[in-house]
Amino acid sequence: MCAMTPRPRHEQGTGNGTAQGQAASGGSTGVAPPGQASGGSTGVAPPGQAERKAVLAAEEIRRALSRIAHEILERTHGGDQVVLLGIPTRGVPLARRLAARISSFEGAIVPVGSLDVTLHRDDLRLRPARALRRTEVPPDGIDGKTVVLVDDVLFSGRTIRAALDALNDLGRPRAVQLAVLVDRGHRELPIRADYVGKNLPTAHREVVRVLLEETDGEDSVLLGEQVAE
Amino acid sequence: MKRHLISAADLSREEAVLVLDTAAELASVAGRPIRKLPTLRGRTVVNLFYEDSTRTRTSFEAAAKRLSADVINFSAKGSSVAKGESLKDTALTLEAMGSDAIVIRHGASGAPHRLAGWVTGSVINAGDGTHEHPTQALLDAFTIRQRLGSGDQHGADQRGTALDGVRVTIVGDILHSRVARSNVLLLSTLGAEVALVAPPTLIPHAVSSWPCKVSYDLDAELGKSDVVMMLRVQHERMTAAYFPSIREYSRRYGLDAGRMALLPEHAIVMHPGPMNRGVEIAAEVADSPRSTIVAQVANGVTVRMAVLYLMLGGAGESL
Incomplete structure (x- = not known):
């Protein structure tokens, strides 16, 4: 394995049970009042837990996805030969939503799949082995198609590098594009997104957390400080 | 792990x-x-x-x-x-x-x-x-879940499920079998009900401490088995006469087509290999669609x- 710079925090902080708990206890749901969201001084966070503010509400996520769906149609000339591959966990429901919008806008049926990148990550040896998520390639495969990778947060770019490697083993797409709900900056690799829901300037120590109806019961993007361990 | x-x-x-x-x-x-x-x-x-x-x-x-x-x-x-x-x-x-x-x-x-x-x-x-032989037990458990569990062949909807309530009958040379011991331990951990069937001479002494039941009558067990796992008679480890003749062993404890018909409709036949065709398992059973030997x-x-x-x-x- 290559020599690595000190590893950044996990790109999207997924699977962190405490983070979800905070979101609920902090009352920072998707419909936080404007003052609350901009002031960044919501409620009283429990000791040892950082507070989080909502930076994208449910309707903003909806609009961003609709715009991305239109952009995909525009850039791929009607969604012909497009395959959407979501990166688990939250990229998968996002890919499904994009596909549903694309078909409702223009009637094009876009195949959706999922691509687990765990086995291709460059930080495997820094943590205990992780459980694998599903990889599901649409029946027609990806050879010659335009694959749009879909993820919730773009951070260091390492997940996408792993995804490109994983894709390489599955076939040879004509082109690969990237759609993310949030681009929070701090790239460590020469990777950029083709479709961005929201560019979110963040500090390196901050945590961006995407909540989705399908996985978390609500739609919202939260920004907070990293919890000291 | x-x-x-x-x-x-x-x-x-x-x-x-x-x-x-x-x-x-x-x-x-x-x-x-x-x-x-x-x-x-x-x-x-x-x-x-x-x-x-x-x-x-x-x-x-x-x-x-x-x-x-x-x-x-x-x-x-x-x-x-x-x-x-x-x-x-x-x-x-x-x-x-x-x-x-x-x-x-x-x-x-x-x-x-x-x-x-x-x-x-x-x-x-x-x-x-x-x-x-723990990895053999794991692959057997995986094969059982794949064949008998809910969901498709790829195990998509089987994630997180164990083998609760699956009735597994392990038949043959239990005494010399590391596969049997590992399977008894793992399958019972996963919630399966395990029964051992063998001639009394091929049952280990300490079997009463194992999480399974023991029977000497194969025909009685077959009707209530979801899985029947046949074991090889390990001649190379046998230092004494454990049964009168191969033919007699085969007649009482071998799985032939007639015995296979006693199994429930959905039941599968497993064997860890290598097989002695005609001894513990008949060739027509080993090659039947119920056999998972190649899948294993x-x-x-x-x-x-x-x-x-x-x-x-x-x-x-x-x-």
């Missing part, structure tokens, strides 16, 4: 289900144009085999190679073992060459356990004497990939 895998009893229910779920994901690799993952690049797995083996050694080798690990195959024949080198010295020599895991098969029960105390890497038991071999590779990934893929213990 733990650092070592010596006994099927080392695995908790959660860990065993994690291995099965991981294997279910890795199974898709076998159907891809490129059957290779970079996950264990730069790691070395030593296959240390003191006993003959076809499927276990090649299965571990294929599993390690599909995960990009380097594999060193060592068989006691034609090595310094013939010159009198001890297990400890052989293992330390191999470890000094940079092995991260040792997969060991040995004729002496307990050899992997001793080995785990001497080396710093992981030890995986690939069969020790008449004691245990294919699943062996994916289950061993899962074990190697969980033991070597990360840093520290994953559970």
